[in-house]
Amino acid sequence: MRNIVLIGFMGCGKSAVGRRLASKLKLKHIDTDSEIEKVTNRTVEQIFAKDGPFRFRSEEKILLKKLAGKQNLVISTGGGIVLDEENVELLQKDGVLIHLFASPEVIHKRVKGRRNRPLLNRGNLKQRINELLEERTGAYDVADLAIDTGDYNVEEVVKEIINFLKEGKYLS
Numbered sequence: 001m002r003n004i005v006l007i008g009f010m011g012c013g014k015s016a017v018g019r020r021l022a023s024k025l026k027l028k029h030i031d032t033d034s035e036i037e038k039v040t041n042r043t044v045e046q047i048f049a050k051d052g053p054f055r056f057r058s059e060e061k062i063l064l065k066k067l068a069g070k071q072n073l074v075i076s077t078g079g080g081i082v083l084d085e086e087n088v089e090l091l092q093k094d095g096v097l098i099h100l101f102a103s104p105e106v107i108h109k110r111v112k113g114r115r116n117r118p119l120l121n122r123g124n125l126k127q128r129i130n131e132l133l134e135e136r137t138g139a140y141d142v143a144d145l146a147i148d149t150g151d152y153n154v155e156e157v158v159k160e161i162i163n164f165l166k167e168g169k170y171l172s
């Protein structure tokens with residue numbers, strides 16, 4: 001089976017949905033941010049603080065190249081992974097892309113109080129969310145399916161994804 005790749009902005013539920021979806025389908029779950037933290041022995045925040053976003057994006061690309069050719073995975077990606085065209089090609093080659101999204105208000109509610117989002121840790125949080133969403137307009141349009149996670153809980157999102165996969169004959 002092709003990989004199921006969850007893409008979307010931070011705070012839209014990619015990790016939570018990915019874990020639950022993988023469990024339900026009895027597949028291995030890969031969270032790209034967690035994998036990068038394991039490999040580098042540093043948190044995402046530490047990588048951004050010490051080496052900047054370019055280093056982090058390089059680690060993402062290295063990880064995707066290692067995953068190339070593998071199947072039967074549920075992959076929860078970092079929010080900016082689709083900003084690189086080569087990353088998108090690598091993900092599409094072996095996977096079905098599912099875009100999880102939410103309104104700026106829902107994202108704000110989910111991420112406020114969390115300091116582990118380096119791209120959001122400067123300036124006004126609401127303004128920063130809107131700026132990044134604006135910068136990424138169209139970036140997630142590469143997905144085969146888009147689901148507004150602000151309208152559903154994790155179980156409902158998982159059910160929606162499974163129904164889509166069955167309809168598209170990705171699942172038997």
